[in-house]
Each structure stands twice: as structure tokens, then as C-alpha cells.
Amino acid sequence: MRASMSRRGNCYDNASIESFxxxxxxxxxxxxxxxxxxxxxxxxxxxIEMFYNRQRTQARLDYLSPAAFTQRFYLDHTAA
Incomplete structure (x- = not known):
């Protein structure tokens, strides 16, 4: 199995992990x-578990923590 690689010059595929x-x-x-x-x-x-995922707010997640964003997502998509 080969590692996933982007095309030459495409810097966006690893942007989120590089930011992390x-x-x-x-x-x-x-x-x-x-x-x-x-x-x-x-x-x-x-x-990772106590600060980054639960407390640290992130602009790309509407200034919520990843845990709060996930919780809001599931509440919004299960309340029908």
C-alpha cells in the first residue's frame, strides 16, 4: 500500500494536520x-484530549471547541 500523496504543488491536502x-x-x-x-x-x-478537543476554540468551527462543534452538529441533525 502506498501513502497518499497530492499532486505536485498542491499544498492544501495536509493543511489541517499541519495546522494541528x-x-x-x-x-x-x-x-x-x-x-x-x-x-x-x-x-x-x-x-489533545483535555485541551485541544474540549476547550480550545477554533475559528473554522464557528469559535467552538471540536467537542462542542460535534455535539452541536449531532443535536442539529437528530432533532427532526
Whole structure:
């Protein structure tokens, strides 16, 4: 199986994940030193689950967190 690759010169297919990595590095990684890989793994997992997905608001999601946006989406689409 080959990795998915965009056409040459198409910078948009990985834009969202590149944005996420930039946020992770700027908001967590560059401000801390980890003694072990396990400490880093736990801190990154906590950042993703507790902060990025549940608290951090995002402009592209109408200034909601991903969890709140998902909840609103399902409420809007199940209330018929």
C-alpha cells in the first residue's frame, strides 16, 4: 500500500494536520522539557484530549471547541 500523496504543488491536502502540529508545538512542546518519552507521550495525549478537543476554540468551527462543534452538529441533525 502506498501513502497518499497530492499532486505536485498542491499544498492544501495536509493543511489541517499541519495546522494541528503547529498548534501542538507552539502551545505545548516548545514551552516544556520532558525527562522521558513517556512524560512527553502523556502530556501530548492530555493536550489533545483535555485541551485541544474540549476547550480550545477554533475559528473554522464557528469559535467552538471540536467537542462542542460535534455535539452541536449531532443535536442539529437528530432533532427532526
Amino acid at each position: 502540529w503547529g498548534s501542538l508545538k507552539n502551545e505545548l512542546i516548545y514551552h516544556r522539557r520532558f525527562a522521558t518519552r513517556e512524560q512527553a507521550r502523556l502530556a501530548i495525549g492530555e493536550y
